[in-house]
Amino acid sequence: MTRFVVEVYTSRGSDPAARVRSDAETLARSSSLRHVRAILLPADETCFHVVEAASADDVAAAADEARVAVDRIAEAVEVSCTDFKEER
Secondary structure: OEEEEEEEEOOOOOOHHHHHHHHHHHHHOOOOEEEEEEEEEHHHOEEEEEEEEOOHHHHHHHHHHHOOOOOEEEEOOOOOHHHOOOOO
16 A cells, blocks of 8 residues: 545634544545544644555545545655664
């Protein structure tokens, strides 16, 4: 499976954390993707859901079915600082 970032606008007018939790739970129910985590940037009114799926089209279809309004879907590569640590 490939990792994707799903960018979603979250307005300040509502409870953005509750909206992110709701969207995450709804996306996680999809059989075509696995929800890994969500990162909310309240000041930017933006949420990034990290998901794994076979394709961006599968992510888009799952989001559409879940009625999550997506601004962008992009393939992502996660890199950890532990990937670069040298053994001592």
